[in-house]
Amino acid sequence: MRRVTVAALAVALATGVVPTGATAAQGVPGSAVREVMFVGNNWEGSATVVDARTYRPLRTIDTIPDRGARMTEILTQPDKLAFYLAIRAGVGEGNAQYTDDMFTTHDGRLLAVSRPSFADVVGIDLATGAIRWRFPMEGYRADHMGVSPDGERLLVSDSTANKVHELDIRTGAELREFASGDTPHENNYTADGERIFHASIGTVYTPTDQPAFDTTKGQRVFQIVRNSDMGIESRWDMGKELAEAGHPNMSSAVRPMAVAPDERYVYLQVSFFHGFVEFDTQALDADPSATYDGEPSVGAVRRVVPLPDRTNGLPREQYVLDSAHHGLAMNGAGTTLCAAGTMSDYAAIVDRTTLRHEIVDVGAKPYWSTNGPTGEQCWVSVSGEDEVVVIDYATAEPVATVPVGNHPQRVREGVVARDVLRSWGR
Incomplete structure (x- = not known):
């Protein structure tokens, strides 16, 4: 499929941007901010800022300006050093x-960044690049985040x-917290901010990847959390739900997810599954005896959607962190899905109703997919190529690399x- 170069698109497209409803709804004037995409370069310690409409890279943000201080802290504390080395050897693939x-x-003045190897979250001033605040984890690694619709809570x-x-995004002060399973992962607010869809993935870095050893992966749950009191409203073991629906020996580990506009249906990737x-x-619940917190349980698997497995029989022990797919x-219309086929080097554009799909070859190890500001394009990070591929949902064609x-x-x-952009020379 033909790819359009960034340079050609930059010439063809206007640089002025009218913000989407999410920004405008918070009272930020259209002329005050510019829509961008932030790409986290995990191994480099940076974030590439890309114009969301022209696809032109605007700046690279240093996300570890305090590296010296953090490494001194790690090297002088044996427990932190052990986890730093373990993350590098395992989760970080060296x-x-x-x-x-x-x-x-x-x-548009502050960027919050989670930093796994430094086990923290920092708030970076976009104008100066300085760290305004830092929140260390209780444990030894930070991971996925989520932001409230009003943009105030992280x-x-x-x-x-x-x-x-839960942090105040402007100050880094902790506000509240909620419990998860082993290795908490994804966090997604509902549109009104009243609930949070959350999942844990268990110990994806262990070599015990065959179904017979599944219990060694720890507690893996998909749950809905009430924002009002951080209480758990519903909780499921997805492996058990899949078994009840006639799909035994599938993992309980929920990876990335996509929540439908009605917020009733959720689309979930699970470990080792291509789809x-x-x-x-x-x-x-399919099991009438099932309960949660003393009440009859709800929730059921409706469809299991396989997508092509192009690993040519690669043992699942060699899947990157148990991820057949990750992204x-x-x-925005809720009609089409974009799945990153991590171990098969493609992105799949899937009709939500018919489940017909188009395969887009993107290169080695696509690791995430998300929407651009219009909801009409899918941005796929291709970690093995050091690129992002932008795909049009309607045509399943790449429009930029x-x-x-x-x-x-x-x-x-x-x-x-906008004034920060001007200080960047943009």
Whole structure:
């Protein structure tokens, strides 16, 4: 499939941007911010800022300006050094993990970044590059985050403490927390901010990957959390739900997810599976004896959607962190899904109703997929190529390939204040 170069698109497209409803709804004037995409270069310790409309890289942000201080701290504390080395040897595939997840404040002046190997979250001033605040994890690794619709609260998964912290995004002060299973992972707010869809993935770095050893992976749960009191409203073991639906020996570890606009149906990737699961959070449980917190349980698997396995029989022990697929997004209209086929080097554009799919070859190890600001394009990080590929949902065609830094993983929509851009020479 033909790819359009960034340079050609930059000439063809206007640089002025009108913000989408998410930004405008918070009262930020359209002329005050510019829509961008932040690409976290995990092994490099940086974030590439890309214009969301022209696909032109604007700047590279150093996400570890305090590296010297952090390494001194790690090298002088044996427990922290042990985990730093373990992350580099295992989860990081021989590399430190410096940049994981990122979200901006709605005024486009601060970028919050989770840093796995440094076990913290920092708030970086976009104008100066200085760290405004730092929040250390209780455990030894930080992971995925989530931001509230009003842009004020930040969730961060504390990988080894089995909990999720809620922070004030402007100050880094901890507000609240909620419990998770082993290795908390994804966090997604509902549109009204009243609930949080969360999942834990268990010990994906162990070699015990065959179904017979599944229990060694720890407690893996998919749960809905009430924002009002951080209480767990519903909780499921997805492996058991899949078995009840006639799909035994599938993993309980829920990876990336995409929540439908009605917030009833959730699309879930699970460890080792090439495809995704459609889960109805409001259906009656297939097991009439099932309960949660003393009440009849709801939630049922509706469809299990296989996608091509192009690994040519590669043993699952060689899958990167148990991820056959890692990255799932849904277009703004709620009609089409975009799945990153991590071990098969493609992105799949899937019709949500018919499940027909188109395969887009993107290169080695696509590691994340997310929407651009219009909801009409899917941005896929291709970690093995140090690129991001932008795909049009309607045509399943790539529209741009953007060079970024070393091992891009998380990609997030954000904004940068216009005066900050001017200070960058943009």
